[in-house]
Amino acid sequence: MMEIMEGSHAVAEIVKYCRPQVIAAYPITPQTHIVEALAQMVANCEIDAEYITVESEFSALSACLGASAAGSRVYSATTSQGLALMFEVCFNVAGMRQPVVMSIANRSLGAPLSIWNDQQDSISLRDSGWIQLYAEDNQEAADLHLIAYRVCEDHSVLLPAFVCFDGFILSHTYEPVDMPTQEEVDGYLPPFVPYQRLDAKDPLSMGMYATPEYYMEFRYEIDRAMQRAKQVLVRAGTEFSEQFGRDYTGLVEGYRLDGADTALVAMGSICGTVKDAVDEMRDAGKKVGLLKIRTFRPFPAPEIADALRDVGTVAVLDKNISLGNSGAVGTEVKAALYGSGIRVLDYIIGLGGRDVRKEDIAKIVDLAEKGEGDMFYGLRTEVL
C-alpha cells in the first residue's frame, strides 16, 4: 500500500517484514531513526527478535557476526564514523561468509567533523567483501533490503551486504513508499537456511588461522562468490520485478541513453536530480542520458561497457574521493571502458552535504563536452 513516511521508517518497516532474529546496533550518533524504530517494534512484540544494544559499532557488528554464525538472520544499521569503527569486523564477516545485511545511511567522514551526506563511508569499504547496493529513492531503499537478504543468503553467495541510501537526503525525507504486506514479503523471502552454523553438538570453527598455503585460496573463494552474486542479483531482481512490479532486473539502469552522445554515470539519490536535468537537456535538444549504477560491488563492468557502448563521452559523478587519485566510481568506469575509445571524465561533487542542483548537472555536461573534467566540481575558490 502506498504510504507517505520518512526514509528511515520505511527501512525499519521493511526490515521488520524481513523477520530478522537478531538486531544489534549502537544507538548513539552517528545513527538514524532506523534502529530506534526497530527497538520500539521489538519492545512492542511486533518483531520476534533479540535486540542487542551494545557499547560501540565494533560490538554491534561483532554481535551480528556471532549471531549469524549461530544461524540467525541478523540486521544492523550505521553510517559514517560508525561504519569506520566496524572496519575490522566488516572484513571478518565477509571472510567468515556470513550473510549479514546492514543499512548504511551514507554520510561523510571526519575530520573535519561533518554530519552531512556523501558516500565516502561505504566506498571506503569497497574492498571488504560486502555486496554494495545504492538506492535512488526511499522505495528503492526499502526494496533493496528484500533483494539483499535473498542474495546474501543464497548458498552460492553467502556474503554480507550494505544497502546504501543517502543520509539526510533520503533518510530524513518524507515521501510516498509502496510498502508490501508481511504475506507478500514472506512470499518473496523464505526463512534463512544456514549453510553451516555453530552448534555445540557438532562443533566447528570459523575464521581460523590460515597459513600462506591457504590464505590466498580463501580470498579467491570470496571473490568467486562475489562474481556469482551478479547472476543471483539479476535472478532475485527479476523475481522481485515479477512479484512487485518494480524493475530490478539489471545491476545498472539506463535512463534516456538511446541516441545519447554524452552519458552521466551516478549512484544513489543524485540520480533523481540527474533524471530531471536530463529531461530538461533533452527538451533543449541535447543528447544526454544517465546510467545509474545500483550495484557497486560486485562491480558490473561488462554491463556498464555494454550500456555505454554507443556514447562518445561519459561524465562520472563521484560523491567520494580516493585522495591522491580520483573518485572511486570514475576510476572503475574508466577501467570498464578501457580500450573502447570513449572519453571518460570524473567529477567530485556533493562532498559533506554540498547541494547539487539541476544547473550543476547541466554545467558538468558542458564541461564534459569540452573535455574538461577529472576535477572537483563547484569548489568555492574564494575560501581556498
Added chain:
Amino acid sequence: MRELRIHGRGGQGSVTAAELIAVAAFESGVYAQAFPAFGVERRGAPVQAFVRFSDRKIRLRSQVYSPDYVIVQDRTLIGDVNVFQGLKDGGIAVINTEMAPDFGVPAHVQVITLDATSIALEVLGVPITNTTLMGAFAAASGEIEFSALEKALRQRFPGVMADRNVEAARRAYGMVGGAA
C-alpha cells in the same frame, strides 16, 4: 511542481509542519516530499524545512531555491533571514505576526499575515504555531484540503491534543478565507 519553504526557530515545529503538510498533500492525492534543511538544530536558531508538491513522482533532491510559498513562523526572523529570497512572482508568504506588515515586502509577493501566536495560546495553551499556520497555508495555497490536514493531525497527535491542533488549524483556515 510547487515548492514551499518554512522558516522558523528551533523548537517551533517547522520540520513537523513540513512533514504534516506533505502527509496532508499525499492524502489530498498529490505526490509530496518533505525534508529539513539538514543541520544541527538548536532551540531558537533559525531553521528551515521544505515541501514539494507534484502531480508526478518527485525525483528532484536539491534544496528549494525558488519557492512558490513561504511560511514564516516568527516575524523576528525577518531581517536576520531573507525569508522572501527566491520567492516566485505571485508567490504567497504566510507570516505569523500580530502587526500589520512593517517589513519590506517585495512587490511581486502576496503576503498573508495572521496572529497565529494568539490563536495557539488560546487554543493550545502554548505559543507553538506550526499547526495553526498549516491551516492558514491550506486556505491560502489550496494545495491541501482541510479534511486531509485534519487527518494528518489526528494521525500525529493523540486525543485531546489532536482536537486542539485541529481547532487551531481550523480557526486560521477560516480567517484566511477557507470554509472548513
